Amino acid sequence: MSLHPLSSEEAELLAVVRDLGQTRIAPRAADDEAAARFPREVFDELANLGLTWLPFPAEVGGGDGSVRLSLLVLEELARASLAVGMGLSVHHLATWAITTFATPEQRARLVPELVAGRLLGAYALSEPAAGSDAAALATRAHRDGDTYRLTGTKAWVTHGGVADRYVVMARTGDEGARGISAFIVDADQPGLEVAPPERKMGLAASPTAQLHLDDAPVPADRLLGGAEGRGFAIAMAALDGGRLGIAACAVGLAQAALDQATAYAADRxxxxxxxxxxxxVGFLLADMATRTEAARQLTLAAAQLRDRATRDGSRAPTVDGHPDARAITRAAAMSKLTATDAAMQTTSEAVQVLGGVGYTRDFPVERYLREAKVLQILEGTNQIQRLVIARHLATDAR
Ligand SMILES: Cc1cc2nc3c(=O)[nH]c(=O)nc-3n(C[C@H](O)[C@H](O)[C@H](O)COP(=O)(O)OP(=O)(O)OC[C@H]3O[C@@H](n4cnc5c(N)ncnc54)[C@H](O)[C@@H]3O)c2cc1C
Structure with missing residues (x-):
């Protein structure tokens, strides 16, 4: 159901992604999960298909694809495996932050391998004592000649230990958001150690780990954008896009649960x-389908706002003051909130439709249910999304 049909190239690409998802990725998802194995070779396949470069501008080797198309791709991948869909979304998030805010020299040196998917990206904002209140982060970066020395712990880093390049937010100045800078830190950085992966209730195939930085001498030319104090704005701008990626993954997960429940209900x-x-049972399925479609359409409408800003020449609308900037932030929060709540409810109802077998590992719906929960937490909990939306409403009413 779409008011804006896909071009034939877009439809062709999506058909290829759907086929890859259903024939190659979905069949291995349960085994990867049971073995807590990150499917790096699947990412190599995504890179070969051009999916790592799809949403980036041609001047950095990207495919100039629309945000809308990349979200439809993420949805298809998450429908096959959330670890893969979310993994690509996080890679896009980190790559977008570097691509968009890098100096021309950094862009030439550090972006092409990420865009091509030869290197895997990750994004390190959260800390043990600074989650929802990310601006309170405590990791320090102090200038020492040609380096910044980074000390502190970053928490909950998706791809921690398997990523090649991290965007790390650290404090170069005083307390608060304006004292934060962003650094591009490679996995082999001296002074960087990755803790063992967290033991999570789901998504074991997507490692999440702490990064410990102990006086790590990061070259000063790795300060993203070449200026101190921009890190928090960069982090928030990246999340405006990242939240749409998470919303698309949530739609894919809800669709997978609906597919399973519908097939089972027709057969049992x-x-x-x-x-x-x-x-x-029929009404449950009808509600699941309607909720999933509503979440999809809200997410795609938000994508179209971003695509319009890009056509106006703005890649970071919330930073460069595009007239739609506030609407883009709000739409991203609404999409993330709606789609992840929809995934939570729909996966729970899918377990209900399958009855006893739904509660076993013989069917994937119990995994979907465990996976859906995390989508309400990461990239800003759903309470934080409500906070963002409520603040916008209050400001608009003044
Ligand atoms: C699997 C996984 C992957 C992740 N990946 C990444 C990653 O790649 N990079 C990264 O930087 N982070 C990542 N995160 C971290 C994630 O973004 C944080 O967990 C999230 O922002 C919440 O922070 P917290 O866990 O410290 O919870 P807290 O901030 O301690 O929140 C606890 C509870 O209090 C609520 N709360 C807090 N403040 C308010 C408020 N003002 N109003 C109402 N309710 C409030 C929260 O909604 C939540 O319910 C990941 C987390 C997980 C679980």
Missing amino acids: EQFGRPIADFQG
Whole structure:
């Protein structure tokens, strides 16, 4: 259901991604999860298909694809495996931050391998004592000749230990958001150690780990954008895009749960007929489908706002003062909130539709349910999304 049909090239690419997802990625997702194995070779395939470079400008080797198309790609991938869909979304988030805010010299030196997908990106904002209140982060970076010495702990880093290049937010100045800078730190950086992965309730195939920085001498030319104090604005601008990626992944996960539940309800018979014929089950499926579609359309509408800003020449609308900047931030928060709540409810209802087998590992819906929960937490909890939306409403009403 779309008011804006895809071009034939876009439809062709999505068909290829769907085929890859359903024939190669979905069948291995349960095994990767059970073995807590990050499927790096799948990322190599995504890179070969051009999916790591899709949303980036041609001048850095990107595919100049629309945000809308990249979200549809993320949805298809997450429908097959959330670890893969979310992994690409996080890679895009980190790559976008570097691509958009790098100096011309940094862009030439540090971006092409990320865009091409030869290197995997990660984004390190959160800390043990600074989660929702990210501006309170305590990791310090002090200038020492040609280096910045970084000391502190970054927490919950998706791809921690498997990423090649991290965007690390650290404090170069006073307390508060304006004292924060962003650094591009490679995995082999002396003084950087990655802790063992967190033992999570789901998404074991997507490692999440702390980074410990102990007086790590990061070359001064790795200060993103070449200026101190811009790190928090960079981090928030990246999240405006990242939240749309998470929303698209949530739609994909909800769609996967709906697919499973619909197929099962058509097949499973009780009282001499398919359970889908009982109104109590049919209405559940109808609600799941409607909620998933509503989340998809809200997310795609938000993508179109971003695409319009890009056509106006703005790659970072919330930083460069584009007239739609506030609407873009609000739409991203609304999409993330709606889609991840939809995924939570839909995956829970899918378990209900499958009955007892839904609660076993013989079907993937129990995994979907465990995975959906994290989407309400990362890249800003859903309470924080509500906070963003409420602040916008209050400001507009003044
Ligand atoms: C699997 C996973 C992957 C992640 N990946 C990354 C990553 O790649 N990079 C990264 O930087 N971070 C990452 N995160 C961290 C994530 O963004 C944080 O967990 C999140 O921002 C919440 O921070 P917190 O866990 O410290 O919770 P807290 O901030 O301590 O919040 C605890 C509870 O209090 C609520 N709360 C806090 N403040 C308010 C408020 N003002 N109003 C209402 N409610 C409030 C929260 O909503 C939450 O329910 C990841 C987290 C997970 C679980």
